[in-house]
Amino acid sequence: MKVTLRERQKNNKISLYLDYYHKGSRKSEYLRLYLNPNPKNKTERDLNKKTKKLAETICAQRQLEVQNGIYGFQDIEKLKGSFITYVTTLAEKKNTSSGNYGNWNSMLKHLKTFCKTDISFQEVDKIFVQKFKDYLGKDAMARAGKKLSQNSKYSYFGKFCAALKQAVKDGILKVNPANGVEYFKQGEPQREFLTLEELQKAVKTECELPLLKKAFIFSALTGLRWSDIEKLLWSEIQHSNELGYYIRFRQKKTKGAETLPISEQARELLGEEGKPDEKVFGNLHYSAWTNLKLQQWMMNAGITKKITFHCARHTYATLQLTLGTDIYTVSKLLGHKELKTTQIYAKVIDSKKKEAANKIKLDL
Incomplete structure (x- = not known):
């Protein structure tokens, strides 16, 4: 040739x-x-x-x-193939988790806005990658008409680069054009959670969706993510004289196999045991409407924080650290691969300690 x-x-x-x-x-x-x-x-x-x-x-x-x-x-x-069509297909394959799919879908929308017209893989080079990154950093707008948050920039550009890596794996691109382009730095995430007092108020307050309430409290008692609670089977809840009650499952997010000890109270919350292949929480769904009902439940309990289901996991982590559990153990309980992920919760506890220390003021 x-x-x-x-x-x-x-x-x-x-x-x-x-x-x-x-x-x-x-x-x-x-x-x-x-x-x-x-x-x-x-x-x-x-x-x-x-x-x-x-x-x-x-x-x-x-x-x-x-x-x-x-x-x-x-x-x-x-x-010569369409890069936009390729990324669209990848995004659809990610439609197994609402959060992950949402990020892919949002990235795709920004990519289409940036490109104006369809482009081929031939046109996707390092210059194109840098320009798209600059667009996310300076021009891209969120729904509320504001600039993207630091974490949104980090997430969308990460998904875009993941698509390029996949194109290399699929043999379409020989070299990843994102090589050498600096990624956005991840911003410090906001970890909203309930105090023990607030969690107790929620427990004593009725929720329009009792199954949602049970699942939320179970997450606050175990640290399980929504994705793992939704697919939890009765066969995965086990008991032994040495470990007591525990859950043997594979994390949906990380694919890691876990053995998670749970308290007797968490097990009692679930009620009578079902068939091994049945889901513990039955036909449990989570949507914008469900989240609205969650917010209403919290408001009825006198809690004004913006609480989502994932805040139950944050609550578990912060309460464990507040009550003296060492950070390494908490990290293992949460199934984190790296300790630095758990350290975010430790920073939250430190800031709360500082806030508490400044509450006592005297006129001297």
Whole structure:
């Protein structure tokens, strides 16, 4: 296969592209590099020279890849495929977790806004990646008409880069164009939780959805995520003389196998044992409407904080640390892979201690 650098007049500029010729067939790869057809000064002439030199370097690299069997005719066809369609398909595959799918879907919406029109894999290079990152950082808007939060930028760009990594795995891209582009730093997440007093108030207050209330309290007593509570089977709740009650399950988020000790109170909360293959919480669903009912339950209990179901897990973690459980043990109970994830809760406790220390003031 022969690779040749060619030029094509396009509007008021000259587009540079690679021509692949093999056994009577031709394919093209546009480089998104352009020459000024009528340079008027030395600066414009120098820019043309640098652009042409870059295109020649890419052409030589492609020829080398062809000779080494890295790059072939089929790869050119793959590069012509729609990048937006590919990312859309990836996002749909993530529709197993509302939070994860929501982040993928939001990233896709921003990508479509940024691109205006569909683009091929040929157009996705390091410059494109950097420009999309800049768009997320400076121009992208959230629903409320505000700039994206630091964590949203971090999450969306991370999902975008994950799509590029997958494209490399799928053999569409030979090199990840995001290599060398610095990621956004993750912001300090807000961990809302209930105090022991507030949790006790919630326990004594009726909820319009009793099953939701039971699941929330169970999460606050065990630290289990919603995704693990929703799929929890009776066969996974076990008992032994040595461990007492415990749950043997595989985390949906991390896929890690866990053995989680639970209190007798947590087990009693569940009531009579069902069949081994039955879900403990039956037909439990979580949606915007369910979350509204959760908020109403909290308000009826006199709690004004914005509480979501995941706050039950935060409550478990902060209460364990507040009551003296060491951070390493809490980390294991939560199923965290890294201790630094659990340290976020320790910072919350430290800030509460500082807040408490400043409550006593005297007129001296």
